[in-house]
Amino acid sequence: MARAGRITTAHSSFETPIFMPVGTQGTVKSVHQHELKNDIDAPVILGNTYHLYLRPGTDVISEVGGLHKFMNWNRSILTDSGGYQVFSLSDNRKLTGEGASFRSHIDGSKHLFTPENVVDIQRIIGADIIMAFDECTPWPCDQSYASSSLDLTHHWLDRGWDHFRNSEPKYGYSQSFFPIVQGSIFPELRKISAEKIALLGAEGNAIGGLSVGEPVEDMYNMIEVVNVILPADKPRYLMGVGTPVNILESIERGVDMFDCVMPTRNGRNGMLFTSNGIINIRNRKWMKDFSPIDEPGHSIVDMQYSKAYLRHLIMAGELLGGQIATMHNLAFYLWLVREAFNQIMKDEFMPWKAKMVKELSMRL
């Protein structure tokens, strides 16, 4: 069931449901922190442990006093643990009881991530929310693989959780630790995982291993299975999701936090999400459409530039094109979750959502 809430960290306080732009390498690609704050008004963004550990490295981030200072971002940061890279860079890694040994995609050098040192790295980064080190299970996978993968993730979770509680923040403000439910698309496994995680009493809980290629219905089913178990008084974070429709469907099922590369990456590739539907701005039909990118518009770019101009920029490979598209998409995503909050507060979420889902999936 859809809920509205509030999360407060050392760096910001914000209402949920919330969408968190992905800023893997200490930047939300193509937008300034200034725009992220003043135009898009994102209260929290992501960083990535794997990428920041490899480059610029923990010595740099440690010396400057954390990622907030390094990138000049004084709102919240959540760091992914590198569990997703265990999945997406799987050709370069090996999983052991100890952790994940892997080769850098940058220079081939060998490294080992353990549930403990991944917490340490996130302490150094200074993330407001630290994610547990997990294996993001690939899809498809059979139940026996999913089961042993889950055992590994749980084993890592126990160690990471212990280490988190026995270590101190480096910069004088508190950090939270979110465990991650896995179990692929098997309800029994998801249940086991959610029950284990509910018992930890963490400040928030995440659902991982979804939107990796499985049918959306499976994803929604898993969310339902898990959310009856995860504590109702703690935020629930669905990792890596998703399309605007995915987000509304998940909010309906009791999810509070989201992140996804879609608004940024797809935006750079010419895909715009609007309240009227999805636009591929590269399509010829926009060539002479001089109407605003999106009316009424949730970002300053929406009313200031036309579809035809944005199409021209993207077609010409101009950097400003990716920038405008990203700003539009992020502002739209943030508007969407803000509006979801408003509708929940008015107790009108369900009819609003039904109407939105219809429009959001249109191809314009």
Next chain:
RNA sequence: GGGGAGAUACCAAAGUGGCCAACUGGGGCAGACUGUAAAUCUGCUGUCGUACGACUUCGGAGGUUCGAAUCCUUCUCUCCCCA
């Protein structure tokens, strides 16, 4: 006036007797993208057809050959060098 090089699809450019409806790049058209190795990747791009395929193409005209973008004749045009 003399000498030389060349004309290939939207553009550039390979191909110099059959494996050519024609390499490759660009451009164009469309698609993909879900805790970012992505401002990336994929497909199509003569006509008709879903496809097997059929048909018309390599400056124009004619010829040689079983077979020509490729060889010959001729015409037109372009570029370079010397005067």
